Amino acid sequence: MAAQTARFRDVFAVGEFRVLWIAQTQSRIGDQFARVALALLVFERTSSAALTALVYASTYLPPLLVAPLLAGLADRYPRRTVMWTVEVLRAVLIGVMAIPAVPLPVLAVLVVAVSCPDPLFSAARIATLPRVLPDGRYQVGMSISSSTDGIAQIAGFALGGVIVAATGSPHLVLALDAVSFLVSAALLRWGLRPHLPEPDSAGSSSRASGFALAGIRLVAGNRNLMGLASLVWMFGFFVVPEAMAAPYAAELGEGEAAVGLLMAADVVGMVVGALLVARLRTGLRRRLTVPLAFAAGLPLVATLVAPGLPGTVALWALSGLLSSYLVLAQVRFVQLVPDGMRARAVGFAAAGLQTAQGLGMVIAGGLAEAMSPSAAIAVCGAAGSLGAVVIGLVFGLATPDEPQAPERSQALAEDRTEPSRA
Structure with a gap:
């Protein structure tokens, strides 16, 4: 099937894609339940933007250390x-966290522990997707996954706040x-x-470390892979509104109801953007990737003037829409990596993205202690836009891709996915 003729219904007609899609979506909703509850709880108890951002970021940072070792498991064992x-x-791990008697220090350790396997799961899932959608449906499948992931985040933010409040x-x-x-x-x-x-x-070496x-x-x-990975990591600067929503709402004089709306604004934009770039x-795609990454930070820069709740929601939604460059960069990255190396390469890139998001939130929280939350968000947006331009120029991301080691035939891939012990 040619890439330009792939339709959404062609993708949903694949049963294995539906399984991956449903499993990821409902699991993501559960994740957001926990995140919004923790963010509200910490800010209510401490009134500290830095601590709120740090707790939120603790679900993103640890994978940088464990991903290089764990992701390789998805290139050794059935995905x-x-x-x-x-x-x-x-x-x-989450079940233990749900026990009311668990002390807060233990809870903090569990929050870190539960985030460590995230890159392994992401690497296995993303490495499987080209097998499930081996033709022009792959890009559309990635766009659907990204957009519904955003919808799941919105639902999780909204429902999590409602459940905690009720x-x-x-x-x-x-x-x-x-x-x-x-x-x-x-x-x-x-x-x-x-x-x-x-x-x-x-x-690569057969030794575990190699x-x-x-x-x-x-x-x-x-050059191409490193440039694309670096561009994806710049998203860490564009995601800071989620962690800064509570202190920013306080700066505007808004109540708790505004927090969920602000946290969901950029996600709504990403949902729309992912669908728009699907085909x-x-x-x-190649020409738009860097310009979209640069533009994604500009609405956050405009947050400097604290334009009120409606204006901020519009700006953050626009930033999210422009952040659809992530889908373009990720599709190009995965297609450049041979199947036998895909989980490890994707795991490294995914860990970097997750860590970049955590670091971006920590940086924004620290800046918000020295300046207003609106100024901290604006600084991060400017840093992300500048970084996207530098990466695009240094790595020449608008030029043709360097050739990669050829993958084995699709027939071999199909043979190796026949049922066996797992």
Whole structure:
């Protein structure tokens, strides 16, 4: 199927894509339940923008350390097995967090622990998607995944706040998050084929350390891949409104109801943007990636004047829409990596993205202690836009891609996804 003729219904007609899509969506809603509850709880108790951002960021930072070692598991074992095992592990950890008697220091440790396997799950899922959608449907599938992920975040933000307000119990919200992970694990275990990775054709060492680090070496040694990964990481500056929503709402003199609206604004924009870029042609995708990344920070710069709640919501939604450059960069990145290296390369890039988001939130929180929240958001937006321009120029992202090691035939890929023990 040609890339330009792929339609949304062509993608949803694939049963395995529906399984991946449903599992990720409902699990993401559970994640946002927990995040919004923690953000509100910390700010209400401390009135500290820095601490609020730090707690929110603690779900993003740890994977940078563990991803290079963990992501390689998805290039050694059936990717179905990797995904459902990670979901069960996270369900157990979140379930412990839901126990009211757990002390706060232990809860903080568990928050860090539950975020560590995130890059492994993401690497396995993203590496599986080109197998499930092996033709022109892949880009459309990525756009659908990104947009519905945003919808899930919006639903999680809204419903999480409602549940906490109605029950006064963040522990119930955490329990619902644990259940969502169990549902995801069941869907993946019984709804997917094993999807064995192809043999590593990049010549990486068979030793555990060499195998695990091969993805980093591949990305760092290729101009196109490193440029695309760096551009994706710039998103860490564009996501800060989510962590700064509570202190920014206080700056505007708005109540708690405004917090959920502000947190959801950029996500709404990303949903729309992801759908709009779904069927762009390859040449246009390449030309638009860097300009969209640059433009994504400009509405955040305009936040400097604190334009009121309606104006801010519009600006942050526009920033989210322009952040659809993420879909374009991620599709191009995945298509450049051979299947046998895909999970490790994607795991490295995903860990960098997750860490960049956490660092961006921490930086914004620290800046908000020295200046107003609106000024902190504006500084981060300017830094992201400037960084996108520098990356585009240094890595020449508008030029043709460097050739990669050829992948094995699609027939081999299909042979290796026949049912087996997982």
